[in-house]
Structure formats: structure tokens, C-alpha cells
Amino acid sequence: MKHEAFPLPLDATPADAQTVEKLRRLLEQERRARRDAEAIAERGLRELYESQVRLALLQRITDFANQSNDFGAVLDMALKEICVHMGWDFANAIRVAEGGREAVACNTWYAADPKRLFPFVEVSREFTVPRGEGLPGRVLRDDHPHWIDDIADEAWFHRRREALQAKLLSACAFPISVGEEMVAIIEFFSSKPMVDKDNILLTITQAGTQVGRVIERERARAALLHDALHDAMTGLPNRVLLDERCRAAFQHLPADRTGLAIMVIDLDGFKAINDKYGHHAGDALLVDVTGRFEAAIVAFQQSSGRAGHATLARVGGDEFVVLLDGLPDPEAAERLAALLHDVLRAPTQVDNDLVNAGASIGIAYSGPVYDDVEQIRRDADLAMYEAKGEGSGRTVTFTDALGTEARNRMAxxxxxxxxxxxxxxxxxxxxxxxxxxxxxxxxxxxxxxxxxxxxxxxxxxxxxxxxxxxxxxxxxxxxxxxxxxxxxxxxxxxxxxxxxxxxxxxxxxxxxxxxxxxxxxxxxxxxxxxxxxxxxxxxxxxxxxxxxxxxxxxxxxxxxxxxxxxxxxxxxxxxxxxxxxxxxxxxxxxxxxxxxxxxxxxxxxxxxxxxxxxxxxxxxxxxxxxxxxxxxxxxxxxxxxxxxxxxxxxxxxxxxxxxxxxxxxxxxx
The missing domain is CATH 3.20.20.450 (EAL domain)
Structure with a gap:
């Protein structure tokens, strides 16, 4: 480059020429330094702006996630916000099935141009891919993001034909995890190349963290609700949940109020076992009995065809209740009671000893004489005490005569x-x-x-x-x-x-x-x-x-x-x-x-x-x-x-x- 700003006089000496050249180089260095500084400042401002835009995006997602308990709604909002922010065409959410064996689309998606993307949207709304297959399957297998730079080059991508028809070029997919467990996958598609992958990775990872926290809260609430409605030791429904199901079942009875039975079960000899071997042994016995009862109920329903629905609950101590609704015949509860007695015949090992715990069972059937389900519960309870009075391993079904006798006894x-x-x-x-x-x-x-x-x-x-x-x-x-x-x-x-x-x-x-x-x-x-x-x-x-x-x-x-x-x-x-x-x-x-x-x-x-x-x-x-x-x-x-x-x-x-x-x-x- 020639610099005409410093022309040499005709009588300039070589020393003068060297001085001028030196000044020219210094000036050029200053100009380059100024241009570099301006470029750095411009890049810094651009990065600051992009950072502020990204932070604003994450703040919107975070605020919505904190205000909502609906994981689907939060996911839907996050997909839209990310697509708009990145200028992408399509986003889709996939839930990870229990056990992590496959990924299942959950019909939560966003499309910038639904009409153009319609074929691809249709195949993306509902699909299931096993672990390792397709874009979500690879994320599920490897537990890290995957990228597609050119969909046309990836024959393994199972929605390739529809994606190319929609003029989509690139894609990426990211896991959403709660602790060590992957719970969902989000995938994005663009008709342009996805550049600046570091920025993309940072943005979507942080957004995914906020979405994952909704699932954490959802699970925490579910756990609290489960604990409030279930027995901590056996995992069975407790008295509160049983009451809800009893009332609901009674409300759905036909006009003659038939088809429902309640069984009250009290273990025989449990107190003696508890006193002799300690509470830990009593607890272990209750867990063992619960497993036997559940197996008997499954066998009963399988053998009876239309056996209705059964709810086994532990309502306190060694007392269990079975709610049977939708019964096909009036003797169904007696058949189940016989199975429950049968599964208790085999002894249980407690502290190196074999012990037997029988059961006293009282049964009451619904009918037009009952105005609410609590009356049925009380009569089943009376029948159980009658069974207990007759000795171990007995079943008594409530009758009017028994009710009169019980009322006289209570009086x-x-x-x-x-x-x-x-x-x-x-x-x-x-x-x-x-x-x-x-x-x-x-x-x-x-x-x-x-x-x-x-x-x-x-x-x-x-x-x-x-x-x-x-x-x-x-x-x-x-x-x-x-x-x-x-x-x-x-x-x-x-x-x-x-x-x-x-x-x-x-x-x-x-x-x-x-x-x-x-x-x-x-x-x-x-x-x-x-x-x-x-x-x-x-x-x-x-x-x-x-x-x-x-x-x-x-x-x-x-x-x-x-x-x-x-x-x-x-x-x-x-x-x-x-x-x-x-x-x-x-x-x-x-x-x-x-x-x-x-x-x-x-x-x-x-x-x-x-x-x-x-x-x-x-x-x-x-x-x-x-x-x-x-x-x-x-x-x-x-x-x-x-x-x-x-x-x-x-x-x-x-x-x-x-x-x-x-x-x-x-x-x-």
C-alpha cells in the first residue's frame, strides 16, 4: 500500500526517507489496532446482546415453569420459545417409557409453518422408537445430544422422506433428565444449517433443566399424595383412599344397589406373634400376608372371568379390608374368602421359627336396605367379630339376624x-x-x-x-x-x-x-x-x-x-x-x-x-x-x-x- 500523505521533498536525504517510512508503519499499526479494537467491541456487544436474549428466553421458560404444574404445558411453551429464538422450523417432545426401553412421542410439538410441514408433523406426533433407533433412540441409548447436519445424507433417519419433503435440512435432539434418570427427549429441525453448536447446546441444556424441574415437582407431589393415601409398610391403599373408593363405588351402583361387597379381615394370633418376636417380626409378617392376599386376589379375578374390581387396603394394625365392586354373582366374596384362608395355611418363617397366622373374615353385601357405604362397612365389621368369636380361620357373612344379635350385644x-x-x-x-x-x-x-x-x-x-x-x-x-x-x-x-x-x-x-x-x-x-x-x-x-x-x-x-x-x-x-x-x-x-x-x-x-x-x-x-x-x-x-x-x-x-x-x-x- 502506498501512502501519499507524506511526500518527500526533492532534496530529502536517505535518512529522511527512513524516518518517513518508520512513521508510516507506526500509523498503520495504530489503524490496525483501532480496527481490531472496534471488531472486539462489536463482537462483545453482539455476544452480550445474544447472551441477554438467551437469558431472557431462559427467564421466560423458568418463570412459566415455576408458575405451572403441568409438564405438558411447560414443554409446549419451551419448544415454541426455543424455535422462535433459534429461527428453527419444528420442535417435538418424546417421553421416555418406564425402564428406558423406548421413546414415545407425546403429541407435544411446535411448527413455524404447519401447512408446509404437515406431512412431517403427522409422522412426528405419534411414533415409538426402541432404544438406539432413530434420532430420539440414539439419545436414549447414549444419554447425550445428537446432531444431523444434512438429513439427506442420513439413511437411518426413519422420517427422512417426510423431512426432505418439508425441505428440512438439519436436526438435533437433547435429553431431559431428573437426577440420573432420562425422562424426556426434545428434538428440533431447521431448513437451514445449525451453526454455533456450543451456543445451541448451552441454551437448550439450560432450558431442559428448567423443564425437568417441573417433573421433579410433579413427582414430589405424586409421592406426597401417594404417601397420604397408602400404607407406608405394605404399599396398600390406606383408610383414606379406601373410603374414597368405597363412596365412589357405592354411587355407581345400579338402582337395586347390588353388586358390591366389603370384606373385613383381621389376622388371628398376630398380637401373640408381635409380642413374642417383636415389632420387626410383626411388620415382616404383615408384608408377607399382603403379598399372599394380593396373589389370591389376582388368582380370584383370573379364575372368575367377570369378577369385578377388587381393592385391598390395610386400615390399621393387622386389619385389612377388601372392596369388591361390579360382582357378577352374590357368592363371589365367599369364594375370595376361601382363597384368602388357603394362602394363609402355609407357615411364615419368623426369626428361624415357622408361625401360622390365620384370619377372621366378615362379609357384607350391598342391597336396597343400605343408604350409604358406611353402613355396609359396619355390618362387615360386625360379621368379622362374629367370625373371630367362632375361632380361628372363619368367615361369617352378615345377615339381619346377626345384625339384631350384634345390636343387642352392643346395647x-x-x-x-x-x-x-x-x-x-x-x-x-x-x-x-x-x-x-x-x-x-x-x-x-x-x-x-x-x-x-x-x-x-x-x-x-x-x-x-x-x-x-x-x-x-x-x-x-x-x-x-x-x-x-x-x-x-x-x-x-x-x-x-x-x-x-x-x-x-x-x-x-x-x-x-x-x-x-x-x-x-x-x-x-x-x-x-x-x-x-x-x-x-x-x-x-x-x-x-x-x-x-x-x-x-x-x-x-x-x-x-x-x-x-x-x-x-x-x-x-x-x-x-x-x-x-x-x-x-x-x-x-x-x-x-x-x-x-x-x-x-x-x-x-x-x-x-x-x-x-x-x-x-x-x-x-x-x-x-x-x-x-x-x-x-x-x-x-x-x-x-x-x-x-x-x-x-x-x-x-x-x-x-x-x-x-x-x-x-x-x-x-
Missing amino acids: LERELREAIRDKQFVLFYQPIFALGGDRRLMGYEALIRWQHPTRGLIDPGAFLPAAEESGLIVFIGDWVLRQACTALARLHARMPKGSGEPPFISINIAPQQFLQPSFAQQIQRVLAETGVPPDCVRLEVTEGVAIIDADRTRQVLEEIRDWGVRTSLDDFGTGYSSLSYLQNLPFDTLKIDRSFVASIDDPKSRNIVRAILDLAGSLNLSVVAEGIESQDQGRTLIEMGCEYGQGFHLGVPLDEKAAFALVDERRAA
């Missing part, structure tokens, strides 16, 4: 609670005599009666079973214990010293009362507060107590016998009689049940009584025969060597005043 339970509160119970005392010539009065058995405000005096057989079933027997039994000991202390207090051996009091102890953890302490407290001599107190327990927990029974009996309290095995021979109980449990007395005494004329009963007497003699136990109703029965027992007896022939139960007056008569005689 009786309510009255019993009022009786405890209002002190409506009284004690009668039946004398126990030494059999033989002088027929000495030895003591009394305390027998409870209910002085009902409207029905008068009620015998224990009419209310004790209900008290035992409801658990109220514990409160009633404690009252009987204290009342009987207090009465005996009063009797002893008025007897003169040296008047002979003081009478004892025999008190029946219910199994629920005996199994209370504080039972021994309660006995000790009553003895101390009433001042009754411990050796004048005899506690009667049945063989069922020993069956429940023989080790604890022995421990409690030994403890109270150390204080001097005597113990009797009541109703011997009618329950679970075993010589091992008599060997291992420290009883003082056997009581022969009245059923054997009533039929003592029968050789079989007489032989049983004789065997009991022989057994008691060999174990140094005294024997009391109950229910002696005639002179012949008494004479036969005396001949067989029975020491003591009680019954209407010897003396009927009397109130305290009349019963204790017998002591004065004995002393006077």
Missing part, C-alpha cells in the same frame, strides 16, 4: 359400662362344705349378680360372656376381688378368737384379668388394704389361662402362693386338661366340673370323677365337686372319697348377711 355392653359406673353389681356367696358326717362349713365361693335397674337380679351367665368379649371383665373382676376380700375381712373381724379355722373365700379370676401385667401387684395391694389373711383367699383360674402362656402362669402362681394365697384349677376336665399342667403349675385344689357331677350315674362320668380323685390324691391336691344337686350325688361323691363339695343340695348362693350367718349357726351347733 348390653353399653349397659355394662353404666353398671360399672353406677355400682349395680352385688356379690352372693355359695357355701363350700366338707363332705362327710359333720358337713363342716369350710368357706364360700363369691358369685357375682347384676342388680339391673329395670330387669331385676341377673345371673352371671347372662352378662359375663359379653363382659369377657368387650374386655370389661377386667374391671368387673377387680371389683369382685376387692369386694369379696373386704367382706371376708368383715366376717373374720366379728368372729371370736379360738372359734376354729376361719372360712376362706374362693374367687373366680377371668383369663383377661389374670393376664394383666399388674395382676400379682393387684392381689398384693388388695390383701394389704383389706387385711384378709392370704391363706384364706383362693383364686380360681381355668385351664385356658395355662394354654395362653404356661410359663407366665407358673410364675404368677408361684409368686402369689409365696404370700400364702391358695389357687384352684376350675372346671377341671372340660377344657384342655393335660397332666403337664398339673405337674408344672402350682395348684392347691382341683374343682370337678358340675357336668360330671350331674351325670355321675353314667359309668363314663363316674370313671372320669374317680380318675380325677385318684390323680389329685397322687399329686397331694384337694378336690371340690361343684353342682351337687341331690342327696344321691353327694352320697356317691362321699363314697368315692371326695373331700369337699358345693351345690344347691348343700347350700344355695346367698347375700352376704344370710351367707355369713351360717358361720354363727355352725358355731352355735
Whole structure:
């Protein structure tokens, strides 16, 4: 380049020429530096502008994503914004199927010119590609973006024909991930080359992160909702979800309200397993039972064809409920109940032991008599308690008769609670005599009666079973214990010293009362507060107590016998009689049940009584025969060597005043 700005004079010397050349070079360097600086500034401004535009794009996507809980809507908005920003023709969203085996188009797309792109839009709206195939499949396989610079050159691209028809040239696809999991793929197409891939990668990756956060929130909400409606241990629907489904199913019943059943299931023996092995074992058992029940329901639906829909729920503790709706026939629930019993027959391993847990099942069917589903639930619950009362592994279907009986039982339970509160119970005392010539009065058995405000005096057989079933027997039994000991202390207090051996009091102890953890302490407290001599107190327990927990029974009996309290095995021979109980449990007395005494004329009963007497003699136990109703029965027992007896022939139960007056008569005689 020639620079005419510095012409040399004619008389210029070579030194002048060198100086001018030097100045010219300096000027040129300055011009280049200025041009470079201007280019850098221009590029910086352009990059700043592009950065601001990109940030504005990302901010719009972020704001929309933060305000919306609809992943589809956020995805639709992001596709449009990115296409407009980049000047691209088409964008499409593909969801990743569960397990990541394939990619499925979800009909979420954007087209700048839908008419021109129509054929390509149609094939892109709904398609499925397996992992590794097509553009989305390659992204799914490799977990990173893929590019197509010229669609015409890529024969593997399965929408190639439609893309070329729409005059599309280039494409790219990007994964959207939540944590380590790819959840979606977004693909973009342009009729022009996609240049500046670094900028594209940065923009779409950041946009994809914002879209992915919508899925994170969506999953978090779904997890919270699932936890609110499902049992954490078993994963089954909980009471809240069951209630919703029950109400919905009831609302969709036909006019006659048939076709729905509710089954209430309570595990038998679960508490004993939980207490013996610990809560971790109980939890493992519940999970195992859940799996068995689910398998039984699947088998039931497969075998029944049109078996309707079943919802298995855990509603608390060891209680499950099955909602059956759309039932094809009225016996379907009974068939499912039989399957549920069957799957529980195989034992479950718990802490290296094999245990069995049966189930009690109550069923109630819908019908025109029901106004809401809660009534059906209550009746199924009543049926379950009836099944539990019949023993392990039973199923009971609700009937009107059962409903009447249950309502009467609930009314009786309510009255019993009022009786405890209002002190409506009284004690009668039946004398126990030494059999033989002088027929000495030895003591009394305390027998409870209910002085009902409207029905008068009620015998224990009419209310004790209900008290035992409801658990109220514990409160009633404690009252009987204290009342009987207090009465005996009063009797002893008025007897003169040296008047002979003081009478004892025999008190029946219910199994629920005996199994209370504080039972021994309660006995000790009553003895101390009433001042009754411990050796004048005899506690009667049945063989069922020993069956429940023989080790604890022995421990409690030994403890109270150390204080001097005597113990009797009541109703011997009618329950679970075993010589091992008599060997291992420290009883003082056997009581022969009245059923054997009533039929003592029968050789079989007489032989049983004789065997009991022989057994008691060999174990140094005294024997009391109950229910002696005639002179012949008494004479036969005396001949067989029975020491003591009680019954209407010897003396009927009397109130305290009349019963204790017998002591004065004995002393006077």
C-alpha cells in the first residue's frame, strides 16, 4: 500500500526517507489496532446482546415453569420459545417409557409453518422408537445430544422422506433428565444449517433443566399424595383412599344397589406373634400376608372371568379390608374368602421359627336396605367379630339376624359400662362344705349378680360372656376381688378368737384379668388394704389361662402362693386338661366340673370323677365337686372319697348377711 500523505521533498536525504517510512508503519499499526479494537467491541456487544436474549428466553421458560404444574404445558411453551429464538422450523417432545426401553412421542410439538410441514408433523406426533433407533433412540441409548447436519445424507433417519419433503435440512435432539434418570427427549429441525453448536447446546441444556424441574415437582407431589393415601409398610391403599373408593363405588351402583361387597379381615394370633418376636417380626409378617392376599386376589379375578374390581387396603394394625365392586354373582366374596384362608395355611418363617397366622373374615353385601357405604362397612365389621368369636380361620357373612344379635350385644355392653359406673353389681356367696358326717362349713365361693335397674337380679351367665368379649371383665373382676376380700375381712373381724379355722373365700379370676401385667401387684395391694389373711383367699383360674402362656402362669402362681394365697384349677376336665399342667403349675385344689357331677350315674362320668380323685390324691391336691344337686350325688361323691363339695343340695348362693350367718349357726351347733 502506498501512502501519499507524506511526500518527500526533492532534496530529502536517505535518512529522511527512513524516518518517513518508520512513521508510516507506526500509523498503520495504530489503524490496525483501532480496527481490531472496534471488531472486539462489536463482537462483545453482539455476544452480550445474544447472551441477554438467551437469558431472557431462559427467564421466560423458568418463570412459566415455576408458575405451572403441568409438564405438558411447560414443554409446549419451551419448544415454541426455543424455535422462535433459534429461527428453527419444528420442535417435538418424546417421553421416555418406564425402564428406558423406548421413546414415545407425546403429541407435544411446535411448527413455524404447519401447512408446509404437515406431512412431517403427522409422522412426528405419534411414533415409538426402541432404544438406539432413530434420532430420539440414539439419545436414549447414549444419554447425550445428537446432531444431523444434512438429513439427506442420513439413511437411518426413519422420517427422512417426510423431512426432505418439508425441505428440512438439519436436526438435533437433547435429553431431559431428573437426577440420573432420562425422562424426556426434545428434538428440533431447521431448513437451514445449525451453526454455533456450543451456543445451541448451552441454551437448550439450560432450558431442559428448567423443564425437568417441573417433573421433579410433579413427582414430589405424586409421592406426597401417594404417601397420604397408602400404607407406608405394605404399599396398600390406606383408610383414606379406601373410603374414597368405597363412596365412589357405592354411587355407581345400579338402582337395586347390588353388586358390591366389603370384606373385613383381621389376622388371628398376630398380637401373640408381635409380642413374642417383636415389632420387626410383626411388620415382616404383615408384608408377607399382603403379598399372599394380593396373589389370591389376582388368582380370584383370573379364575372368575367377570369378577369385578377388587381393592385391598390395610386400615390399621393387622386389619385389612377388601372392596369388591361390579360382582357378577352374590357368592363371589365367599369364594375370595376361601382363597384368602388357603394362602394363609402355609407357615411364615419368623426369626428361624415357622408361625401360622390365620384370619377372621366378615362379609357384607350391598342391597336396597343400605343408604350409604358406611353402613355396609359396619355390618362387615360386625360379621368379622362374629367370625373371630367362632375361632380361628372363619368367615361369617352378615345377615339381619346377626345384625339384631350384634345390636343387642352392643346395647348390653353399653349397659355394662353404666353398671360399672353406677355400682349395680352385688356379690352372693355359695357355701363350700366338707363332705362327710359333720358337713363342716369350710368357706364360700363369691358369685357375682347384676342388680339391673329395670330387669331385676341377673345371673352371671347372662352378662359375663359379653363382659369377657368387650374386655370389661377386667374391671368387673377387680371389683369382685376387692369386694369379696373386704367382706371376708368383715366376717373374720366379728368372729371370736379360738372359734376354729376361719372360712376362706374362693374367687373366680377371668383369663383377661389374670393376664394383666399388674395382676400379682393387684392381689398384693388388695390383701394389704383389706387385711384378709392370704391363706384364706383362693383364686380360681381355668385351664385356658395355662394354654395362653404356661410359663407366665407358673410364675404368677408361684409368686402369689409365696404370700400364702391358695389357687384352684376350675372346671377341671372340660377344657384342655393335660397332666403337664398339673405337674408344672402350682395348684392347691382341683374343682370337678358340675357336668360330671350331674351325670355321675353314667359309668363314663363316674370313671372320669374317680380318675380325677385318684390323680389329685397322687399329686397331694384337694378336690371340690361343684353342682351337687341331690342327696344321691353327694352320697356317691362321699363314697368315692371326695373331700369337699358345693351345690344347691348343700347350700344355695346367698347375700352376704344370710351367707355369713351360717358361720354363727355352725358355731352355735
